[in-house]
Amino acid sequence: MSHKVFLTGASGFVGSAILRRLVSDGTTVIAAVRQGNLASSPLVRSVQFHSFEQENDWGGALTECDVVIHSAARVHVMNDTETDPLAAFRRVNVEGTLALARQAIAAGVKRFVFISSIKVNGEGTQPGKPYTANDTPQPQDPYGISKLEAETALQALARESGLEVVIVRPVLVYGPGVKANFLNMMRWLDRGIPLPFGAIHNRRSLVALDNLVDLVVTCMSHEAAANQVFLVSDGEDLSTTELLRRMGQALGRPARLLPVPAGLLSTGAKVLGKGSLSQRLCGSLQVDINKTRDLLGWHPPVKVNTALQAAARHYQEYDKT
Template identity: 90%
Template structure:
C-alpha cells in the first residue's frame, strides 16, 4: 500500500534525511518547513510555518495525507538561556505536537510517527544493562521530560481516537552533516590534537542517520508498528576510546589518545563544572533493540564503519575549517 506523508522538520538534520529517502523511494510527501528556510526540494510541495509555538493551520495539507512523520522539535540545548527551559520545551514539544496530532485526527490521518528521544528513558545505564522499550521512563532533564509528556499525551489521543501512534526513541544520531559534539570530535581528530580519552571502558549505543531513517520509513507502513515504542541503534555498542579510534581511521587521521584514568577525567570535568560532559564521554548508555528487530523484522542496514566514513567524507568536503 502506498502512503502520502506529511513530514515536519524537513529542513533539519534528521528530517531532511527522511525527506531525501522518501523522495528516492517515490513516496508522495508534503514537507513542513520553518519560514525562512530554503524549500527542501523542487520536487516536493512545502508548507511554511513560523514556529510550533504558534497556532498553525495544517488542515489542508493533512487532508491529503494518511501518515504524519513528526521530526520537528525544540532540541536539547547546551547552556540553555531560557529562564524556564521546561516551559520552553513544553510549548514546542508537547503543545505543538498535540495541536498537530489533533488536526491530523480531524483530517482523517491514520498514523502518527513521533521522533522522540532516548532521554525519555534516562541519561545512562550500567554496562551490560541496556535500556529497553518497556522500561519505566526516567527522564532527567527538561528536554526528556517534554518528550515523555508528548509521548504520553499522544498515546492517550490514540486510545480516544483510533489514530495509530508510533514512537521512535533514537540514541545519539551521527552522519553526514552532524553538528555539536560529534562535529567537534571530528575536528579534534582531524587536527591531530592529543586527547585524554585513551582508557575509557564505557559502552555507548549510537545510531547512524541512515539507520534511523530506514527504521522511520519502516514504521510508516508496517502493520506491527502501530501503537508501539521502538528504541533504535546501530546494534554495535562502542566505548568512547573505540569510537575515536574508528572515527580517526575514517578520517585518515589516526587518533592520538592519551590513557588518562577515567576517575581523573571525571574529577577534572566536575571541578570545571562539566559533569554532564564527563557523563557523555565516560558513562555508558546502551539500548536493547531486540523488540525493534523481532516485531518489525528490521535490522540496521548500514554498519558502523561505513557510516563513520560517510560522516567523515561530508566533514572533509563541507565542514572542515
C-alpha cells in the first residue's frame, strides 16, 4: 500500500533520516521543518517543504495524507535557561502535538506515529531488569513529563476519534551526524585521551538511527501497530566500557581506558555537580523489545558494530575538528 506522509521535524537528526528513507521507498512526503534551510537538499525536487510552527494551520497540507509521523519536539537539554522548563516543554511537546493531531483528525488522517522517548519510563534500570512497554511510566524531568502528557492526550484523542496512534519510545539514538555526548565521546577517542571508564559494568540499550527509522516505517502501516506503545533498541546491550572499546575500533583509534571503579567516578561526579552525567556513564538503562519483535515481527536490521562504523565514517569525513 502506498502512503502519503506528513512528516514533522524533517531537518532534525531523526526526522531527516526518516525523510531520506521515505523518499528512497518512493513514498509521497510533505515535510515540515521548524528550523534549518533544506532548499539545497537533493530531496527538494521530490518533497514539499513547509515551515513548522506550533500555531500553523495544516489543513491544506494534511489533505489526502493518510499518515502523520511527528518527530518534531523541544528536546532534552543539559543546561536549560527557561525559567519554567516544564511550561516550555508543554507548549511544544504537548500543545503543539495535540494541535497537529486534531487537524490530522479533521483532515481524515488514519494513523499518527509519535516519536516519544524512553524518558517516559524513567531514567535508569537495575541490571537485568529492563523497562517494558507496559510498565507504569515514571518520568523524572520536564522533558519526560511532557512526552508522557502528549502520549496520554493522543491516546484519549484516539479513543474519541478513531485515529490510530502509534507511540515509539527510543533509547539513545546514534548514527551518522550524531551530536552531543556521543559526538564528544568520538572526539575523546579520536584524540587518544585517556578515559577513566575501563571498569564500568553497567548495561545500556542504544538504538542505531537506521534501526529506529526502520521501525517507524514499519509502524506506518502494520495492522498490529495501531494504538500500541513500542520500545526500540538494537537488541544488544553494552556497558560504557564495551561501547568505548567498540567505538575506538570503529574509529581505528583503540580506546585508552583506565580501570577507575564506578563508585569512585560516581562520587566524584556528584561532588562536581555532574550527577546526571554520572548516571548516564555508570548507570544502567535497558529496554525489553520483545513486544516490538513479537507483535510486529520486527527485528533490528543493522548490527551494532555496523552502525558504529557508519557513525565513525561520518565523523571522520564531516565532524572531525
